[in-house]
Amino acid sequence: MSKIWxxxxxxxxxxxxxxxxxxxxxxxxxxxxxxxxxxxGATEAxxxxxxxxxxxxxxxxxxxxADYVAQxxxxxxxxxxxxxxxxxxxxxxxxxxxxxxxxxxAKTGSTLMSNVFEIxxxxxxxxxxxxxxxxxxVDLQGSPKLLLVRPKSFEPEPSGGSAKVVPVDIDIPxxxxxxxxxxxxxxxxxxxxxxxxxxxxxGGRGLQDPSNFKLLDELASEIGDAAVGATRAVVDAGxxxxxxxxxxxxxxxxxxVYLAFGxxxxxQHIVGMKGAKKIVAINKDxxxxxxxxxxxxxxxxxxxxxxxxIEEVRSRxx
Ligand SMILES: Cc1cc2nc3c(=O)[nH]c(=O)nc-3n(C[C@H](O)[C@H](O)[C@H](O)COP(=O)(O)OP(=O)(O)OC[C@H]3O[C@@H](n4cnc5c(N)ncnc54)[C@H](O)[C@@H]3O)c2cc1C
Numbered sequence: 001m002s003k004i005w006x007x008x009x010x011x012x013x014x015x016x017x018x019x020x021x022x023x024x025x026x027x028x029x030x031x032x033x034x035x036x037x038x039x040x041g042a043t044e045a046x047x048x049x050x051x052x053x054x055x056x057x058x059x060x061x062x063x064x065x066a067d068y069v070a071q072x073x074x075x076x077x078x079x080x081x082x083x084x085x086x087x088x089x090x091x092x093x094x095x096x097x098x099x100x101x102x103x104x105x106a107k108t109g110s111t112l113m114s115n116v117f118e119i120x121x122x123x124x125x126x127x128x129x130x131x132x133x134x135x136x137x138v139d140l141q142g143s144p145k146l147l148l149v150r151p152k153s154f155e156p157e158p159s160g161g162s163a164k165v166v167p168v169d170i171d172i173p174x175x176x177x178x179x180x181x182x183x184x185x186x187x188x189x190x191x192x193x194x195x196x197x198x199x200x201x202x203g204g205r206g207l208q209d210p211s212n213f214k215l216l217d218e219l220a221s222e223i224g225d226a227a228v229g230a231t232r233a234v235v236d237a238g239x240x241x242x243x244x245x246x247x248x249x250x251x252x253x254x255x256x257v258y259l260a261f262g263x264x265x266x267x268q269h270i271v272g273m274k275g276a277k278k279i280v281a282i283n284k285d286x287x288x289x290x291x292x293x294x295x296x297x298x299x300x301x302x303x304x305x306x307x308x309x310i311e312e313v314r315s316r317x318x
Contacts, residue, residue: 002122003032005086005144007077008049009096013041015048017195018092020156022149023052025119026090027159034058035163036080036089038073039065043165050163052156058084060168069179070096072172074103079170081108086144087122093148101146110142115248116149132248132271151195152252152275191220194244197227200255202246202273204231206262206283206302210239215306216261222313229253231269247272261302265290 004026008019015037026033035054037045039061046057058080064072077100081089089104091097093115105112118126123140125147140147194200201216201223213228220226229246230239246253248268258276263269265281265288273279274293281294282302291297298305 002030003034003084003086003088004030004122005089006033006035006049006054007089007091007097007100008035008037008045009092009094010037010039010041010045013044015045016092016094017156018094018149018151019049020052021152021154022090022092023049023054024157024159025149025154027053029119029121030087034084034086036077036168038076038168039063043167046163046165050161051158053159053161054163055161056166057163058166058168060170062168062172064172064177067181068172068177069181070099070103071176071178073100074107075172075176076168076170077104078107080168081144088119088145088147090119091146091148093150098148101148105146108142108144108146110144110146111140112146112148113138113140114148116147117153119147119149128271130267133267150252152254192225192227194227194229194246194251195253197225197253198256199223199226200229200246200253200258200273200276201226201261202229202231202258202263203234203240203261203302204263204269205233205237206264207234208262208303210234210237212303212306213240215303215310219306219310219313222310222317229273231263231266260290260294261306263290264288265293 006023009016033053035049035057037059040063042059042061046059049057091101115127116125126137128135203216216228220228230244232245235242235245248271252272254275257278258273260281279294280296281290282298282305286299
């Protein structure tokens with residue numbers, strides 16, 4: 001494989017951690033690994049990409065890339081691709097990158113493969129079908145191949161390298177400044193981020209009522225290093241925000257311990273948490289599919305067990 005690019009999102013001057021995971025993988029596949037980062041903080045972010053293996057980083061701090069949705073970044077990437085001909089462009093499967101990669105694919109006419117779990121070579125990658133239950137290898141066509149890689153597919157490891165920064169100066173036509181971001185809203189959150197927490201407490205429809213998520217919050221704050229997640233069923237029901245959704249169409253987590261409260265264990269949920277080192281499931285139904293992947297299964301009422309768990313953790317803290 002000759003030249004791989006990694007497109008890295010940057011927000012508040014911080015590089016998206018998934019870009020570092022992908023860069024680590026790209027190093028195994030090609031000698032020539034380069035980065036592209038667009039938007040305020042890009043030049044500073046370039047040095048982080050260098051530490052994870054990018055030899056060259058194309059960077060622009062132009063606010064146009066943060067102010068307007070996807071179109072300017074897709075345009076700039078297309079221009080850069082014309083100039084430098086990468087064989088593959090890897091994106092993290094995040095909201096903005098999905099939008100950018102889709103638009104880019106319309107311009108390049110090459111394959112855009114989504115939901116990539118593994119990259120097998122310059123023209124082959126792996127994904128899951130049937131809710132992740134079956135893995136399939138996919139042959140990719142056209143150039144450059146565009147891949148949207150699932151977060152947490154690879155472990156990030158610094159290479160100790162440094163990147164040459166190439167400033168990007170591309171004129172963005174006015175007709176590409178159509179969808180403007182008017183406001184940014186950060187979900188209020190305390191404790192560790194869901195993706196990074198060593199312990200994840202997840203609730204499903206079995207919690208019966210949105211107010212019972214307070215029990216998970218309470219347990220998380222007693223434990224300390226824990227974050228609260230949820231199934232799509234309760235996100236769709238409006239009980240908790242989408243940012244808490246774990247699974248195929250939500251966040252992927254790989255904590256040390258994952259506790260599932262009132263979750264049936266649908267394949268679309270499992271695909272987002274099966275990488276947890278230890279899985280504990282609490283469900284009233286002993287036939288619930290979640291028990292098939294659980295290291296410890298408790299058949300019982302989550303609403304009775306949760307208060308006892310909270311008390312137990314509290315008492316052990318003295
Ligand atoms: C294209 C697609 C994408 C999807 N993406 C996702 C995704 O990203 N994430 C996701 O989670 N889902 C996803 N889904 C939905 C998925 O198929 C399931 O519908 C969903 O995960 C079920 O959520 P649940 O386990 O909370 O609810 P249910 O399946 O209704 O399960 C509730 C469980 O709670 C148990 N229970 C009830 N009362 C109690 C109690 N008091 N104590 C203990 N246990 C109790 C029940 O026995 C049951 O097992 C997707 C579906 C599709 C079609």
